[in-house]
Every structure is written in C-alpha cells, then in structure tokens.
Amino acid sequence: MSDNSDRRRFISGNEAVALAVRLARAQVISAYPITPQTIVVERLSEMVEDGSLKAEFMHVESEHSAISAAIGASAIGARTFTASSSQGLLYMTEGLHYASGGRFPIVMMNACRSVALPWSIFGDQRDSLSLLDSGWIQVYVEDAQEALDMTIQAYHIAESPEVLTPVMVNLDGFILTHTYEPVYEPRQEEVDTFLPLFKTPNKMDLDHPRSLGFSTSPGDNQEFKYQQHQAMLNAIPAIETVDNKYASQFGRRYHGLIEEYRCQEADVILVTLGSVSGTARMVVDNLRKHGQKAGLLKLRFMRPFPEEALRKALSHCRIVGVVDKDISFGYEGTVFTNVNSCLQTLPDSPKTFNFVGGLGGRNISKGDIETIFGLLFAAADKPSSKRVQFFNMRCQIHE
Amino acid sequence: MIEVRWHGRGGQGGFTAARLLGMAAALFENKYALSFPAFGPERRGAPVLGFTRIDDQKITDRSEVEQCDYVVVLDDTLVAANVWQGIKPGGQLIVNASDSSDLPVPTDINIMRFDATSLALEFLGQAITNTAMLGVLLAHSGIVGCESACRAVEMSMPVKLANKNISILKQAFQMTLEKMR
Amino acid sequence: MTNYNTNPIYPAITPFQQPHHIDDYPTGPGCPSAQLVEGHAGWRTFRPIINQEKCTACWLCYLLCPDAAIFKNNNKATINYSFCKGCGVCAKACPMNAIDMAKENENER
Numbered sequence: 001m002s003d004n005s006d007r008r009r010f011i012s013g014n015e016a017v018a019l020a021v022r023l024a025r026a027q028v029i030s031a032y033p034i035t036p037q038t039i040v041v042e043r044l045s046e047m048v049e050d051g052s053l054k055a056e057f058m059h060v061e062s063e064h065s066a067i068s069a070a071i072g073a074s075a076i077g078a079r080t081f082t083a084s085s086s087q088g089l090l091y092m093t094e095g096l097h098y099a100s101g102g103r104f105p106i107v108m109m110n111a112c113r114s115v116a117l118p119w120s121i122f123g124d125q126r127d128s129l130s131l132l133d134s135g136w137i138q139v140y141v142e143d144a145q146e147a148l149d150m151t152i153q154a155y156h157i158a159e160s161p162e163v164l165t166p167v168m169v170n171l172d173g174f175i176l177t178h179t180y181e182p183v184y185e186p187r188q189e190e191v192d193t194f195l196p197l198f199k200t201p202n203k204m205d206l207d208h209p210r211s212l213g214f215s216t217s218p219g220d221n222q223e224f225k226y227q228q229h230q231a232m233l234n235a236i237p238a239i240e241t242v243d244n245k246y247a248s249q250f251g252r253r254y255h256g257l258i259e260e261y262r263c264q265e266a267d268v269i270l271v272t273l274g275s276v277s278g279t280a281r282m283v284v285d286n287l288r289k290h291g292q293k294a295g296l297l298k299l300r301f302m303r304p305f306p307e308e309a310l311r312k313a314l315s316h317c318r319i320v321g322v323v324d325k326d327i328s329f330g331y332e333g334t335v336f337t338n339v340n341s342c343l344q345t346l347p348d349s350p351k352t353f354n355f356v357g358g359l360g361g362r363n364i365s366k367g368d369i370e371t372i373f374g375l376l377f378a379a380a381d382k383p384s385s386k387r388v389q390f391f392n393m394r395c396q397i398h399e
Numbered sequence: 400m401i402e403v404r405w406h407g408r409g410g411q412g413g414f415t416a417a418r419l420l421g422m423a424a425a426l427f428e429n430k431y432a433l434s435f436p437a438f439g440p441e442r443r444g445a446p447v448l449g450f451t452r453i454d455d456q457k458i459t460d461r462s463e464v465e466q467c468d469y470v471v472v473l474d475d476t477l478v479a480a481n482v483w484q485g486i487k488p489g490g491q492l493i494v495n496a497s498d499s500s501d502l503p504v505p506t507d508i509n510i511m512r513f514d515a516t517s518l519a520l521e522f523l524g525q526a527i528t529n530t531a532m533l534g535v536l537l538a539h540s541g542i543v544g545c546e547s548a549c550r551a552v553e554m555s556m557p558v559k560l561a562n563k564n565i566s567i568l569k570q571a572f573q574m575t576l577e578k579m580r
Numbered sequence: 581m582t583n584y585n586t587n588p589i590y591p592a593i594t595p596f597q598q599p600h601h602i603d604d605y606p607t608g609p610g611c612p613s614a615q616l617v618e619g620h621a622g623w624r625t626f627r628p629i630i631n632q633e634k635c636t637a638c639w640l641c642y643l644l645c646p647d648a649a650i651f652k653n654n655n656k657a658t659i660n661y662s663f664c665k666g667c668g669v670c671a672k673a674c675p676m677n678a679i680d681m682a683k684e685n686e687n688e689r
C-alpha cells in the first residue's frame with residue numbers, strides 16, 4: 001500500500017469522476033453538457049487541452065450523437081467515456097440498447113436527475129431507474145471517493161471478456177456531483193497496474209475484418225439476448241473479483257453488489273440506493289444507540305440485481321423498508337419491485353414496505369428517515385400498514 | 400460536527416468561502432469536511448447559499464443543513480429572516496456590515512459585524528469579501544487555524560491573487576482577534 | 581419595494597399561494613397566463629438609467645431586453661424596474677450611449 005499523504009484532494013463528485021477517467025486512460029471522450037454533469041465534461045476537456053489526458057475529445061451536438069460516437073470509438077477498440085443526465089440520458093436511450101447489444105464496454109457517468117415534466121434540474125433517480133432494461137450494468141455510488149474508485153473499476157468490469165457489457169456509474173445530482181469532500185487520488189502507475197489495456201475481439205480491424213452490429217431474424221435474436229443476459233450474470237462474480245483486487249491494491253473495499261451495515265440481528269432493515277445511504281447510516285447508528293435493532297442495506301448495483309446476496313442478507317429480518325427516489329406511476333417504486341421479486345422465493349419472506357420520496361430534489365432529512373424507521377418498527381404489530389406511501393409530502397392528500 | 404452557512408450574491412465568492420473552509424479543514428488539519436452550495440438559477444447578483452460541514456470523523460450525512468453553528472453573510476442587503484433562522488441556540492451570525500448600517504435582526508440573535516467591504520477595496524481593489532469574512536469566522540470560532548486557511552487559499556488561486564487574499568485573510572483575522580479582546 | 585408596475589400591458593404580480601391540499605395543485609405543471617409571483621428586482625446589483633435627453637427612440641433596447649422590461653412610453657424608452665434584472669444588455673447595445681448602469685441602491689428597489 002503506497003503512502004497517500006500527498007494524494008489527498010478536496011474535490012466534488014464530478015471532479016472525482018474526471019480524475020478517474022484520466023487515470024483509466026480513456027482514449028475517446030464524447031459528451032454533451034447537461035446540468036449537473038457539466039463539470040465532468042469541462043474538466044475532461046481541460047485535461048485534454050493541457051495534455052494531461054491523451055484522448056480524443058469529440059464535440060458532439062447532442063447526447064444521441066455522444067453515445068453514437070462512443071459506440072463508434074469503442075468499435076475500433078478505443079476505451080471510451082461519456083456522461084449525461086436526465087433528459088440527455090433519455091435522449092441517448094436507443095444508443096444505450098445499441099451499445100449493450102453490440103457488446104461495447106463503454107463507461108458512462110450519469111448524474112441522477114429528475115425527468116421533465118415538470119422541468120427540474122434537481123436530483124432523484126427516475127432517469128437511470130427507468131433504464132434498467134437497457135442492458136447496462138448500473139452501479140450507484142455514495143460519495144466522491146466511491147465515484148472515483150468505481151469509475152476505474154467500471155472499466156475493469158466492463159472489459160472483462162466474459163462480461164463485455166457497458167457500465168453506468170450513477171452519482172446523485174448535486175448532492176454528490178456538486179459536493180466537495182476529501183478524496184484520495186491514486187497514482188497513475190498504481191492504476192496502470194490495476195487496469196489492463198483495453199483488448200477486445202469485438203472491433204473493426206483491417207487485419208481481421210469483422211462485420212459488427214448486424215440484424216437478426218426471429219431465428220437468432222433470442223439467442224443474442226440470452227447471451228447478454230448470461231454476460232450480465234457473469235458480471236456478478238466479476239464485480240466481486242474486481243472489488244477484491246481493488247481493495248488489495250488501494251486499500252478501499254466496497255463489498256461488491258451490496259453493503260450490509262449493522263444488519264446483524266436487525267429487526268428492521270432499510271434498503272437504500274445512492275447518497276441517501278450516508279444519511280441513513282447516521283440514523284441507524286442513533287437508533288442502535290437507543291437499543292433499537294435497525295440495519296441498513298446499501299444496494300450498490302441495480303443491474304445485475306444482487307438477488308442471492310439480498311436474499312441472504314434479508315432472510316432473517318421480519319420487516320424491510322425500501323426507499324425509492326422514483327415511482328412507477330400507478331404501482332410502486334422500481335427498487336421495491338426488484339427487491340420484492342427476489343424475496344418472493346424465500347419460504348418465510350419479510351414484510352416489505354415502500355417509501356417514495358426525495359423526488360425532484362426534495363431533501364431527505366435524518367428526521368424523514370427516523371420517521372420511516374418508526375413506521376417500520378410499528379408495522380410489526382400493524383398488519384394493515386400501508387405498503388406503498390410517499391413520504392414528506394408538503395400538502396394534504398386523499399387518504 | 401460544526402455547520403456553517405454562507406450567504407452571498409453570485410460573483411461575491413460565497414461558495415468559494417465555503418469550499419476554502421472545507422479544504423482547510425480536510426487537507427491541512429486532518430479533519431473531514433463537506434462543502435456544498437444550495438442550488439438555484441446561477442447568475443451574478445442572485446443570492447447564493449454555501450454550506451460547510453466539518454467533523455473529526457467521516458461525514459456521511461448529505462442532507463441539507465438545518466441548524467447552523469455559524470452563519471456568515473457577505474452582503475448585508477441579504478439580511479432577512481432566512482438568514483437569521485436556522486441558527487443553533489448559542490450560534491453566531493457574522494455579517495459584513497459597517498457599524499452604522501441598519502440590520503433588522505431580532506435582539507436574541509448573537510450578531511457580529513465586520514466591515515469587510517472597506518478592507519477588500521483596500522487590499523483587493525474590489526468588494527470581494529469572502530476571504531476577509533473567512534478570516535473573521537476563524538478568529539471568532541477557531542474551527543480551523545488561520546495558517547490552514549491561508550494554505551487553502553494558496554492552493555486555490557494563481558500566486559498574485561492568492562497572496563492578496565492571504566493578506567486580507569490574515570488582516571481580518573487579526574482585527575477580529577483584537578476586537579474580541 | 582416600490583411598485584413600478586402600473587403599466588397595464590404588464591402582467592400583475594400574483595402573490596404566491598402555497599397549496600395545502602393535493603387538489604389545490606393544477607392538473608399538471610400549467611397555470612393561467614400572465615401569472616407571475618415575483619418580479620426580477622431582487623436579482624439586480626446594477627440598474628440601467630436611461631438619459632432621456634440622449635434617447636432617440638430607436639427601440640433597440642426595447643427589442644433586445646431579454647426580459648421585455650423596457651416599454652415604449654410616449655416615444656421614450658422606459659424601464660419597468662419590477663422586471664428589469666440588471667443584465668446591462670440595453671446599456672451595451674444603445675447606439676447613443678444613453679443608458680448608464682448605476683449601482684443598485686437597496687432603498688430604491
């Protein structure tokens with residue numbers, strides 16, 4: 001482990017991602033600016049300009065072009081990076097399917113932001129969660145250090161031959177993208193040791209000509225989709241391996257697809273995604289100090305979904321709450337749907353409750369999380385507890 | 400944990416002050432800090448809110464700051480209810496204002512004034528008061544040392560500008576210490 | 581704040597009513613036109629002052645103002661200070677240099 005004393009920086013989540021992209025030696029960057037991602041793109045263009053990042057920076061006119069250019073670059077064997085958010089992310093949607101179906105291991109940073117209408121620049125997770133079926137691996141980070149570390153790890157995971165699937169690294173808009181905090185910047189040599197050069201057979205090469213991106217008839221399409229499904233399942237052990245490798249080299253461990261915080265013998269566990277996990281940690285500590293057996297399950301990856309890990313972590317618990325910074329209108333939050341499905345196979349599965357909030361940048365306070373835990377602890381004795389509810393509404397609603 | 404709120408107008412360096420304080424604590428005093436702005440349309444003149452959280456251990460809480468230990472105001476025309484609300488009992492409001500200006504603050508709020516504008520015009524040639532007010536805050540609160548703040552300034556600006564800002568920071572710091580005696 | 585908003589062509593500033601019940605919200609993010617809840621005066625640090633002696637009523641400022649805060653008043657360009665945000669585009673564009681940007685006096689806002 002190297003001496004990190006001179007590697008400490010005070011930077012924002014966005015800046016941390018930019019540093020990681022430089023360390024990962026990305027070769028092509030194509031991105032279109034959109035709040036709250038713009039700083040990543042600005043820093044990367046500054047790095048290319050000053051020569052510290054030897055990459056081709058492509059100025060594109062839209063996000064649709066950004067992903068198309070990234071696919072093209074990846075298709076000639078370049079390590080590529082793009083970044084977007086909200087409206088921009090959705091504008092590139094057809095390209096996301098293209099990239100994953102074409103098995104191009106692009107890494108993208110998404111600044112999680114609400115989707116219009118109403119127009120909002122503020123954070124929630126509706127943008128990325130609405131794209132779980134796009135075939136991209138999706139990880140949600142909690143702080144700027146994790147953002148930096150995961151962007152580097154993302155290339156390792158994406159480019160693993162048995163995976164060859166693009167990765168979306170999600171940072172909560174503003175709360176993480178624009179917050180400054182201390183971050184260790186690894187040395188270039190260390191990252192070079194960790195991250196092999198990008199090699200893929202899946203590229204255009206004059207010496208070994210290939211046809212890429214062909215069509216299929218009903219006779220073969222399903223087989224390619226099955227392959228993608230398998231590759232995404234292969235990502236599960238790959239994620240664990242890369243986490244271990246990173247931990248042994250850099251000393252920082254993120255525990256793979258989920259992180260269990262004080263879930264041991266917990267009566268109630270709350271499942272969270274992204275930066276809200278940090279606020280929830282404090283509440284769990286406080287509850288535990290007062291003798292309440294609360295636990296936190298930080299979901300890191302939404303795809304591949306950590307089915308087995310979740311079942312194992314939650315099976316002993318009687319009550320599970322899920323925070324969703326999104327809502328599938330007319331039903332429930334998407335994280336809730338995913339959690340419920342995997343718990344269904346347990347012989348005696350916990351009772352689950354959904355708390356939808358933090359939409360359009362609404363603050364989730366420690367008080368809100370305490371209230372949620374209060375409802376969960378009470379739910380053990382109240383069979384009629386509401387299964388899906390919005391929290392911290394600013395007006396009365398019809399009950 | 401110490402929580403500081405900064406009020407300024409876009410272009411006055413309110414968020415820079417929040418960031419410099421966090422940087423000083425995190426990089427030069429082995430503490431943990433979070434600095435973040437509150438968000439709204441960005442343009443010159445619009446009110447800007449910055450926050451700094453400082454603690455000895457890692458801060459994982461990213462929710463909005465609700466009750467502050469210190470509130471620093473770079474522009475006295477911003478002083479209104481949203482400025483003096485949300486201060487912890489015993490907390491302190493620090494305002495860039497001359498002794499004669501009229502501030503409509505309730506009597507139960509601890510308020511300290513400092514004429515950073517005059518100092519800034521003298522040292523910097525323009526009314527950018529953020530580093531001066533940082534000096535005032537540090538002299539009053541001791542949350543971070545003056546030297547650490549100067550090193551943060553040094554790290555954040557081109558040399559000539561940094562030197563001017565370090566001078567004004569130290570000057571405001573000294574003047575506040577003397578005022579408090 | 582002095583209300584300069586006496587010109588009938590300008591929308592009225594409607595005081596904001598916080599909805600108390602979900603039914604108080606409109607269906608979707610829309611509202612009757614000409615419903616503004618605040619002027620722009622709070623954003624200003626400099627205000628444009630038109631020297632009426634120099635003004636030739638060319639209407640360039642009226643056309644360029646991003647907030648449509650300049651209106652024609654008896655063949656003289658006049659500024660609606662409720663909606664002027666002090667961006668200075670008018671001052672920059674005026675071919676007669678008839679507009680000065682003066683520091684905002686908080687008592688006059």
